Amino acid sequence: MKTNKMSEYKNEYLEIETPPEISNAIMTGIERGKKEMTKNNNSRSKFLKVCASMVLATSILTGAINVSPTFAETLKNIPIIGEIVKVLQFTDGEAEGGIITDGTDISGIDIVEEETFEEIVIEFSNDGDNQNNVGAYKVVQAEYPSTITFEIGGARRFTAMEDFKKLNESQYVKDIYPLITLDDSMMRFVVVFNTPVNCEITEMESPASLVMHISEKELSEQQEMYFVRTESIPRGETFGILEEEFKREYDTRVLKDENEWFIIELNSFDSKEAAEAFVMEFSVSSDKKLIVEKRLENEIPKHYPSESN
Amino acid sequence: MIIKSKKKVKNQLREEAFLSLIQKNQDRMYKIAYSYVKNKEDALDIVQEAVYKSYISYDKVKQVEYEETWLIRILINAAIDFIKKNRKIVTLDVENMEELSSNDSELVDQKVAVQEALDKLNEHERAIVILRYFEDMKLMDVAKLLGKPISTIKSTLYRALKKMEIELSEVD
Numbered sequence: 001m002k003t004n005k006m007s008e009y010k011n012e013y014l015e016i017e018t019p020p021e022i023s024n025a026i027m028t029g030i031e032r033g034k035k036e037m038t039k040n041n042n043s044r045s046k047f048l049k050v051c052a053s054m055v056l057a058t059s060i061l062t063g064a065i066n067v068s069p070t071f072a073e074t075l076k077n078i079p080i081i082g083e084i085v086k087v088l089q090f091t092d093g094e095a096e097g098g099i100i101t102d103g104t105d106i107s108g109i110d111i112v113e114e115e116t117f118e119e120i121v122i123e124f125s126n127d128g129d130n131q132n133n134v135g136a137y138k139v140v141q142a143e144y145p146s147t148i149t150f151e152i153g154g155a156r157r158f159t160a161m162e163d164f165k166k167l168n169e170s171q172y173v174k175d176i177y178p179l180i181t182l183d184d185s186m187m188r189f190v191v192v193f194n195t196p197v198n199c200e201i202t203e204m205e206s207p208a209s210l211v212m213h214i215s216e217k218e219l220s221e222q223q224e225m226y227f228v229r230t231e232s233i234p235r236g237e238t239f240g241i242l243e244e245e246f247k248r249e250y251d252t253r254v255l256k257d258e259n260e261w262f263i264i265e266l267n268s269f270d271s272k273e274a275a276e277a278f279v280m281e282f283s284v285s286s287d288k289k290l291i292v293e294k295r296l297e298n299e300i301p302k303h304y305p306s307e308s309n
Numbered sequence: 310m311i312i313k314s315k316k317k318v319k320n321q322l323r324e325e326a327f328l329s330l331i332q333k334n335q336d337r338m339y340k341i342a343y344s345y346v347k348n349k350e351d352a353l354d355i356v357q358e359a360v361y362k363s364y365i366s367y368d369k370v371k372q373v374e375y376e377e378t379w380l381i382r383i384l385i386n387a388a389i390d391f392i393k394k395n396r397k398i399v400t401l402d403v404e405n406m407e408e409l410s411s412n413d414s415e416l417v418d419q420k421v422a423v424q425e426a427l428d429k430l431n432e433h434e435r436a437i438v439i440l441r442y443f444e445d446m447k448l449m450d451v452a453k454l455l456g457k458p459i460s461t462i463k464s465t466l467y468r469a470l471k472k473m474e475i476e477l478s479e480v481d
Contacts, residue, residue, distance in 0.1 A: 033361050033364025
């Protein structure tokens with residue numbers, strides 16, 4: 001009986017006719033999507049890029065709070081206040097979270113050291129008070145050297161820069177520095193590690209913070225990698241404009257070189273030939289100078305200023 | 310500008326691939342959405358929302374063979390979100406009611422009863438019944454699509470069928 005009724009209902013289901021208006025619904029959906037994507041491509045709207053993705057992030061969050069039980073357990077042992085929103089899940093080295101805010105101050109950085117791991121807590125405030133939620137943010141992990149780049153949407157102040165010196169105590173952090181960002185409603189900074197690390201990041205709310213749980217990763221066999229990068233450029237607007245240009249085409253990473261100038265990394269390859277082929281193809285269409293740099297896992301970029309060439 | 314044009318070509322290919330994916334699945338999308346809300350306007354809103362969400366995240370689909378599964382998952386999530394937001398105002402489509410009224414009364418009763426039977430299911434049970442029995446998907450594929458273990462899918466389906474059988478027996 002059940003089967004008969006089910007096939008009856010299936011027939012009814014199959015009889016549902018798609019109305020002609022569906023074309024409009026589809027086109028409207030695509031147009032909304034295009035509008036969103038155009039916003040994302042606008043270099044002055046990076047903040048919106050992060051916020052837009054929050055539409056999805058928020059819907060995911062309402063469905064399930066994604067917390068690894070082991071990690072949640074370790075969080076209990078450290079003096080961090082607030083509620084866990086989620087443990088970030090990285091896709092292609094990227095993760096996003098937070099909600100749209102404005103006027104954020106990245107107000108503090110604290111470090112909790114344990115024997116086998118460290119917790120670095122990034123705190124946020126707004127108008128002098130604790131902020132409830134982290135502003136829409138994006139976090140990108142990369143290797144050679146191991147780095148984490150933070151983009152915090154809606155951030156207007158970065159008081160925590162005064163706390164950078166606290167990280168001198170860290171056994172894992174080699175450097176931390178802000179990046180020039182042309183979008184004035186966003187702040188970015190990079191944490192560079194002196195060894196490959198496992199880093200889990202948890203978003204907290206009430207009050208807002210991002211907690212990095214860092215432990216050492218076993219260094220596998222050292223393999224040389226070839227990076228296509230720009231020459232070294234001093235910090236400044238020229239650098240920012242150049243980065244925006246590259247960002248439209250590539251998943252770039254900005255790093256400080258050995259002399260504290262900056263470079264933009266465009267791509268990485270495991271062979272010199274492949275990297276050189278990339279540069280050659282690039283040079284057909286652009287007069288911007290790119291170089292290929294060989295690096296091992298823990299090495300930071302070398303200084304290749306255009307002036308000295 | 311070779312690099313620029315490469316990007317343009319890539320974008321164009323993306324557009325074409327996305328449009329073809331949507332066109333191929335538009336009937337499925339509408340039928341599933343309609344099964345949740347049972348009226349045209351809301352079903353179209355759900356389809357529109359699913360198209361929007363899938364368009365902006367289409368680059369995240371790494372394997373073409375999973376893109377239909379991915380799209381239907383977005384659609385089902387959009388339908389469930391819609392239902393949650395509008396829980397109190399889901400009604401039968403007036404046009405549909407008129408259409409039903411034009412048929413003989415026994416059939417009308419039966420159809421409404423079957424719809425009511427489906428209404429007894431929660432959103433997740435409904436998704437499983439639709440995908441398994443109306444979209445003829447294998448249980449394993451339903452499990453993958455909904456991101457749940459197959460054992461959970463089986464037990465939910467069993468519970469759903471039991472609910473439906475009780476309701477269906479009343480109109481037999």
